[in-house]
Amino acid sequence: MSTVRTRFAPSPTGYLHIGGLRTALFSWLFARHNDGIFVLRIEDTDRSRLIEDALGDIIESLRWAGMDWDEGPDTGGPYGPYLQSERRALYSEYTDLLLEEGHAYRCFCSQERLRSMKEKNPGQGYDRRCRNLTAEEIQRHETCGDPFVVRLKIKEGETTEFTDEIRGIIKTNNELIDDFVLMKSDGFPTYHLANVVDDHLMKISHVIRGDEWISSTPKHVLLYETFGWSKPVFAHVPVILREGGGKLSKRHGATTVREFKKRGYLPDALVNFIALLGWSLDDKTEVFSVGELISSFDLARVNRAACVFSYEKLDWFNGMYIRMKDKEELYDLFLPYLVDAGLVPEDSCLHRDYLLRIIPLVRERVKHLSEVCDQVAFFFDEGYVTPGLEFLVQKKLTAADSARILELCSASLQDIERFEVEEIENALRGLVGTTGYKTGQVFMTIRVAVTGRPVSPGLFETMQVLGKKRVQKRLRTSLSVLKKGEQGDNV
């Protein structure tokens, strides 16, 4: 049994898109599942669309997502180079072969002629004018040094077919296949030529790619056949659309892997989510570790229909993965965001213990890592915002009521020796009994005073972590706000 070899072959024309990541993932999972080889190949044959740091981004994004490759531009391998721009001699060699055997021909038609032809007969394809040039005509063009492309001669009157692993047999009448370009006038190959030559030379066994390639596959099949090479297995995976249909676009949310990373998505959560876009194991399993994905992935269970990317569901996965992490892991994950927000200094060893006590309180409230800053800010004096009367004075209470609550609170906390959840809870619940206010009114007043906001983690836990001194200080601050308010007007 021959080894499985798959590849991901992006073109460095932009940052890695989430759809590309999903295609890469399926390809990678399939290779790993079958103890095969996964190859990264860069298709940089369109020099006009190259983007400077795209290659670095692709590599970084794939690595971030947890994928690795056995052969690639950075790691090398027995079938390199893995950058198509460095394989030009190979493409010329194979083009010459086709030319010599009469399967291909030089086309000297100008871009203008091609354009006007298309205007006159839209969708007709190339009219094959250069297919049967005389030796003299060719000679003339050559001596003039006219630029040319190389086109494949499509065999007429036949049908080309191939079996798609997830869609079955797909047949195409050759009349509908253009004498497409193999070699561009700048000496670079087109995708069609380069991908076939490389997949063959690199011994790719399964071509797993987006389904926008279905209609070009007959061209590739024809190439394999005229070279006399055996074909790989083709598997075209469905596209990912945005909600409402259409392409995923920046307007509606993150689209590139680096954006997802920046917004605080965990790679495992993102990978779990996109694995389920077009693939499923059964009718219930939703959460997969990477290892479980590898062991259960199967091309036969890949869906045919396009699917819609749901940011809500991704958020659910992300929250769930965050909740599954322990506090040390979360500390490492949160730190860059906290440093970035200026909440903790770069070398935050000093804050480590404090943060490790805060993290369990906010863990189940964070859906994106980036949200941690907002959740955690009030634990730091710099992030505490002195609450205004509108928050401090609960419904159906006056400023005087609120002040009384805070005074009583402060007094009863003062007596506590061990400032811990149980003691704090006992003190505050006792306080509720003696004042006659409702539990919610009392606790909310204290919450706002101590955290500066109407929403926070559990009150007792929060107070314990803040510490007695800081709590008392904030109670006093809020009291003075209330006192001032009482004098200023009648609230």
Added chain:
RNA sequence: GGCGCUAUCGUCUAGUGGUUAGGACGGGAGAUUCUCAUUCUUCAAACCGGGGUUCGACUCCCCGUAGCGCUACCA
């Protein structure tokens, strides 16, 4: 326009001729509770339309419709 691919709750999907059409996200209601979140319980929600084939179609075939893709010297 031509050619192709696709079609189950709003979304991701299970289902391969006979099911009360299942699960998840989201939504509704409720429980817990000091707010939010978590957690738990619960409800609503789908087979694109029309023809066949068959004793019987979500499932197979055909047509239509819709969405998407390709129709470049882009990938």
